[in-house]
Amino acid sequence: METKKVHWQSHTGQWLIGDINDNLTEQGVALDKWADELPDLTQVRLVLSAENYSTHWLSMPGVNNRNLAKALPFALEESLIDDVENYLIVPAGKHNKKVRAYAVARDLIERLIQECELHHVQVRELIPETQLLPVQNLMRRSGDGWQIMLPGQFEGWVHDVALTPVLENTLDEFQAEHTSVWAPALDQAQLLKTSLETGYGDSFETIEVTATDGNSQVLAALENKLVNLLVGEFVVREVKEDKPAVWWRPLAAVAAVWLVVSTIYLYIDNNMLAEKEKQVRQASVALYKQLFPGERIRNLDRQFREHLSGGSSDSGDGFISLINTTSRVYAAKGLQKSVHLQSIRFNDRLNELVVEVKASSLNELQMLKQALEQEGLVAEVASATNDKDGVKGRLKIGGAA
Known part of the structure; x- marks a missing residue:
């Protein structure tokens, strides 16, 4: 099954498609053009851009896993911009007693599914992009910003312009032994390391810098079991090919129904006869004991x-x-x-x-x-x-x- 990354570009009002590690604002193609080159009913797995959803870490003591999906909307009601009913909220595991939940607008998923169905593409999975990051303290360069993974604290994509206020809010009173910084260019990674050390020196004891785009690690993560955002009413229906009706199928259905009904009636009759036989024998034994007290019953009919x-x-x-x-x-x-x-x-x-x-x-x-x-x-x-x-x-x- 082919795996592609998908991104909703709000200012153009269209979906962009590209490879997993592409910067879709520069390299992506419109979904309709991409779908035109696919055979009908192609099944695909899509990775939703981190810009199109939000991740939340919540402390929910006393809530068991069975009731987690019902409790999350109430817990996130004050954290979402729009009414909570307008979001699909999917639980995605725990870390250090904190629950992770992904929130994505329902109309966004509906728009994606409808457009794929219009072009005869079947979406089997919709995976949050940051699910592909290792579950460790990590900041990875992605496009014009950074993918940040701080398990239990923050997960998402941050544009360069918003990086400073996000870090100030996220790293306030946050402390960890280690974090990693990945970037294709070493100077980009070093620049972020310097910013962390000077502005948030108490947050990390050590900061490891690596000149890598992390593409291989992201692709390898696709082999793991990942959270699928297509749940509940968003499970994609299969488009079945129309086939001419087979003439004998109605007859076979009638015969099957007749056989089932006949079997049921036969079963009921046998049970009724067995019950009547049991009652007759009990009455006969009682009559025999009354007529001939003290006799041992060996063969009731013969006696x-x-x-x-x-x-x-x-x-x-x-x-x-x-x-x-x-x-x-x-x-x-x-x-x-x-x-x-x-x-x-x-x-x-x-x-x-x-x-x-x-x-x-x-x-x-x-x-x-x-x-x-x-x-x-x-x-x-x-x-x-x-x-x-x-x-x-x-x-x-x-x-x-």
């Missing part, structure tokens, strides 16, 4: 069939025979209104039904007992107690009572 077919009882009166005769006698004698069958249990070992009943009187219970005996069954009133609604009793039917 039910054995009991319903008469089982292997030597008496010949299996469960089905006893329950059939009892229900027939109960219905024939018309005892439904005066005698209510509460529950039935079957003792397989004794070949005996135990019926819990509720009767309006003891006579009614005796009538049921006698009717069963007339049918050839052995019946006994095992217990009978009076209560406010009649008589509660237990009737044993079948085997020897």
Whole structure:
């Protein structure tokens, strides 16, 4: 991906493009002319000139990284020329417990993105120029001024005309062991060193002068992870090439939707059936335990069939025979209104039904007992107690009572 430097020239109202270390006011070309020579949808990485944004170092104790982006606009409200809503503020790390934040006008970024989109150029990153400087005390000659990096104190580009008041404000009560001065011409670096030593002698213990433009260090910094100003609503949208619609895509979409819906319904049906099966088995187990108390359940279906077919009882009166005769006698004698069958249990070992009943009187219970005996069954009133609604009793039917 190509990397270029971009600079907004306010007095001409145009964007200038050039190489990373170019002085764009002298060497830059207009963005539209540069874009005309690029293939459509070229992806580029742009380095925003330090003249087009501001850097702020802030002490924000008690604010964690998660809430930093929300807190920065309130902290910078008094430091910005325009309303804080008109700026994009991006946090960019910390140094010695101070937070660094870049502030750039929103309309400036919007203008840059719109002009690039107009010329079919896709901007993937927008990097602040001073991010490419080493994080150390440094003053580097750049164009008609100096790029200054004093971590935790100041970061930005200063024109020669404004250098003295900026240094007076920045270096007041500032002290550091060392700083470096880079300039292509040694005499420029020496001149700045002399100014620092005479005017701000207490700020730096040593000042190292190097005759270098620092271009290699700046280019090497592009390989590092850098802050991107295109965040939030400024993330560039990709321009997709129009392609003819594929005829089968709507059918595939319908088929996919049908498959998903069918799978969901099948899943729901299976779950409902499994739940119903679970409920039926629980009810069957409860019924079996009620009818045949004390029996161990091994194969519920087989055990039910054995009991319903008469089982292997030597008496010949299996469960089905006893329950059939009892229900027939109960219905024939018309005892439904005066005698209510509460529950039935079957003792397989004794070949005996135990019926819990509720009767309006003891006579009614005796009538049921006698009717069963007339049918050839052995019946006994095992217990009978009076209560406010009649008589509660237990009737044993079948085997020897």
